[in-house]
Amino acid sequence: MEITLKADDGYALGATVFGSRGRxxxxxPATGVPQSYYAKYAAYLAxxxxxxxxxxxxxxGRSRNGDIRASxxxxxxxxxxDAAAAARHLGGEIAVVGHSFGGQALGLLPEPGRIAAVLLVxxxxxxxxxxxxxxxxxxxxxxHIGLPAVAKLLGYFPGSRLGFGEDLPPGVALEWASWCRxxxxxxxxxxxxxxxxxxxxxxxxxxxxxxxxxxLRAVEALGNLYPNSRWETRQxxxxxxxxxxxxxxxxxxxxxxxxxxxxxADWLEGRCAS
Numbered sequence: 349m350e351i352t353l354k355a356d357d358g359y360a361l362g363a364t365v366f367g368s369r370g371r372x373x374x375x376x377p378a379t380g381v382p383q384s385y386y387a388k389y390a391a392y393l394a395x396x397x398x399x400x401x402x403x404x405x406x407x408x409g410r411s412r413n414g415d416i417r418a419s420x421x422x423x424x425x426x427x428x429x430d431a432a433a434a435a436r437h438l439g440g441e442i443a444v445v446g447h448s449f450g451g452q453a454l455g456l457l458p459e460p461g462r463i464a465a466v467l468l469v470x471x472x473x474x475x476x477x478x479x480x481x482x483x484x485x486x487x488x489x490x491x492h493i494g495l496p497a498v499a500k501l502l503g504y505f506p507g508s509r510l511g512f513g514e515d516l517p518p519g520v521a522l523e524w525a526s527w528c529r530x531x532x533x534x535x536x537x538x539x540x541x542x543x544x545x546x547x548x549x550x551x552x553x554x555x556x557x558x559x560x561x562x563x564l565r566a567v568e569a570l571g572n573l574y575p576n577s578r579w580e581t582r583q584x585x586x587x588x589x590x591x592x593x594x595x596x597x598x599x600x601x602x603x604x605x606x607x608x609x610x611x612x613a614d615w616l617e618g619r620c621a622s
Contacts, residue, residue, distance in 0.1 A: 350410075353403060353437055355429040362410025363403035363434060367394030371464075371620040372438040375402045376431055376450025378470070378596075379423075379524065380513025382409030386447070389600045389609060396613045398443075398620075403434045407517040417503035419517035423449075423524050424538065427456040435462070443620050445612075446471050448562065448596065451553070452534060452570060455544035465619035466577070467612055468553040469599045472566035473573060474528040479563055491528035495521055535573045550578040550619050552612075554599065557585040561596040584608075 353361040364383060373393055375386050383402035390400040404411035405426040407419050426449075435442060435457055443465040444454050451471025457463070472478070476487040498521075499505045505521035507513045516524075530537040535544050551574065555567040564583065571579040586594045589607045599608055 353433045355433045366390040366400040370397045370399045372442045373398045373400045376446045378448035380507045421517040422519040427453040460546040463549045466551040470562040470596045472562040473533040473569035475533050478566035495525040556594045559596045
């Protein structure tokens with residue numbers, strides 16, 4: 349069921365509810381990825397007895413409003429305002445499924461004591477030095493030069509043309525690049541160590557061997573930013589699930605319904621109260 353949420357600043361956000369009852373799950377998307385990408389996985393979780401909420405960050409998908417160049421959104425607003433509105437709609441205890449940025453930023457959610465469990469896919473610290481040598485060859489120029497220069501030149505970041513999901517508001521792209529230059533990523537850049545220390549939930553973080561956007565070292569570095577969570581890194585190679593590639597985006601494809609989807613739903617069931 350499609351619904352509209354209102355953030356604290358009045359911004360209207362497109363969201364979708366899957367299932368009508370059960371343990372609540374909030375899906376927090378990756379940078380520039382619309383909620384529609386997670387629809388089949390959310391529907392599967394609903395079949396398994398969860399009530400799932402997906403949503404689009406402002407400037408993305410059904411939450412895009414007008415010329416993206418005129419957007420004043422910052423990346424922090426995606427959580428402090430947008431994800432906060434989604435969590436508030438669910439109420440009570442929630443599990444969080446975070447993809448990439450969605451897992452990086454959940455420490456900014458209000459009332460972290462409500463988080464019963466966290467499942468992460470391709471979630472990492474974006475600090476460029478956490479990439480292996482070959483990865484740094486493109487991470488350094490992207491975060492120090494390319495991303496900010498293009499956003500300033502065009503007034504937005506054309507992610508849809510460059511393989512980074514949808515287009516990004518200029519403030520989002522610039523803040524993201526600045527975080528990637530900080531050794532403690534967004535936690536250090538925003539000075540929110542105390543907030544992240546309030547996350548005590550069990551966390552399963554999938555580190556996929558062919559995910560060039562989330563190498564193992566970067567995934568484990570993110571775990572260090574949640575010092576009081578019960579963190580478990582689940583290393584996975586494509587051959588483990590009988591395929592040639594999974595990458596940064598494959599987990600949510602329906603081909604993994606009987607493998608990764610089932611495994612992740614089983615994990616969530618085991619850690620969420622009825």
